[in-house]
Every structure is written in structure tokens, then in C-alpha cells.
Amino acid sequence: MRISLMLLLVVSLGCSPASSIIPTSDSTTKVVQKNTFAQGQIFQLADPVLSLENGLFKESTKVTLALHYPETKIYYTLDNSEPTSSSQLYDSAIQIVQSGTLKAKAFHPNHLPSNIVAVSFLKIENPISTKSIEVNATPHENYQGKGTKTLFDQKKGSLNFRTSEWLGFKGEDVEINITLENEHSIKQLVVSTLRDVGSWIFPPAAIEIWMINNGQTDTLIAKKEFQKLEKAPPPSLKYLTLDFPAKSLKEIKIIVRNNGLIPDWHDGKGTPAWLFLDEIILQ
């Protein structure tokens, strides 16, 4: 027990790590840390490869997990808890029928477990027909997606922000005016966004939903502010949810507030943060 503990500590401190490579199912490779000792090797497993069929779905979607290394087992949770070797064992594609987050972790009898990999998915309960949509902000010329419809096509972008599923805005608040086909009871706004701080893409500072009153002062229905980041978390796809008492609406304004200037702890300090959006959901 004492030897195992020592080995764990040495690995976690990263003393003289060398690289080892584990092949993965998609023919890419994952680099893992390896330390060699007189009594053998100990290294951390690569992260399982996680594939999500569609992050936005009406009926169901699927998640697959893979890590092709002998004797490896992958365990997962759907209740936001940290996976352990007592969690659900992965053996085939997981059918998802509700909104939530899946977390997975790989285990091996002789090696350190992998990091946790996680993905969130959102069930669209009650799609609403829109009559017109106007985005009052200009995406950067390199990140224009498929135009305004990018935000309402029920398709989710990946962590690769260079695809046509994303609109990228530099330093701007994004205001979106929506007119629905008919008045509709709405109780939730979801803003689907990307956090990739290493690429200077920050989460919004706040999201707001307003009722437009034909020529009169608009009325704020609900607002949620988000804490400023104090360090760079791993890249992640985010659904930012704003719940409020159900309200019957036809003309709506949504404001996604940019994070402002990049903070001092970041290499990009003092320049405008990027904001990336791929979907707006009202339900």
C-alpha cells in the first residue's frame, strides 16, 4: 500500500514524465504520462473517446465511449456525480432520453484511472415556430456560420469553433429580436455557447430575456449573470439556462452580454473577449 501511494504521488507531481501512446478507436492517438520504476511501470490511462450523436434532440440521442486498451473498463454516471468503479459499467451505446450530463472515466487494474470526460445534452421539449429573427450584432468574417439560422436550426456545434455551426462575435453584446408565429407560453431560455478560454473564447457575462412592447419601453422578464473566470477551465460546450415564471409572449428580445475585456491573468489581457453561440432555445 505504501509503495502504491508513493507511485501515485510521483505521477501526480509529474516528475520526469516520458510519453507513451495508446491508440484509440478513431485512429488518432492519445498521449499518456509514464514513469518507469525498478518494480515496473505506472501510468495514467488516456481519456475515453466520447461521441455524442446530437447534443440537441427531440426524442432520444446516443453516447458512445471507447478506449481500446486491454483490461480497461469505462464507468459512467448520469446524475452529475464523479464516476467510480462502482458506477454504471459501459458496454454498448447509451440511449439518452432526457436532458442532462454524462460523465465517464476509464479504469485499469494496473494503471491510474483516466481523467473524467463529460458531455451535456438537451431535450427540446416544445419547439416554437418563429416568424422572424433579427440578430443585432455582426459576427466576425471568419465565424459567420450559416447566418442567423445557425442559432435556430436545432443543430449543436462541436468543440471545434471553426465549423459552420458557430457564430463568433468579438467584444460585442449580441441582441436577438424574435417574433413568434403565435403568442406562446414560455418559461425557459437556453443559450448554447462555447467556453474555450485558451482560444480567447469566454462565456457570456449575462443572458437576458425581454418582452417587446410595440413602441413602448421593453420589459425585462428575467436575467442571469455569470461569475468571471479566475483561471482557464478545459474547453466545454455549455447550455446556459434561464428559468422564469411562464409568460405568454409573441415579440421577444434576447441579450447575450459579452464578457468584456480579457482579465489580467490571461495572455490576451485587456483585449475584447470572443463570444461564440450555436443555438438559442425558447420553451
Ligand SMILES: [Ca+2]
Ligand atoms: Ca445551431
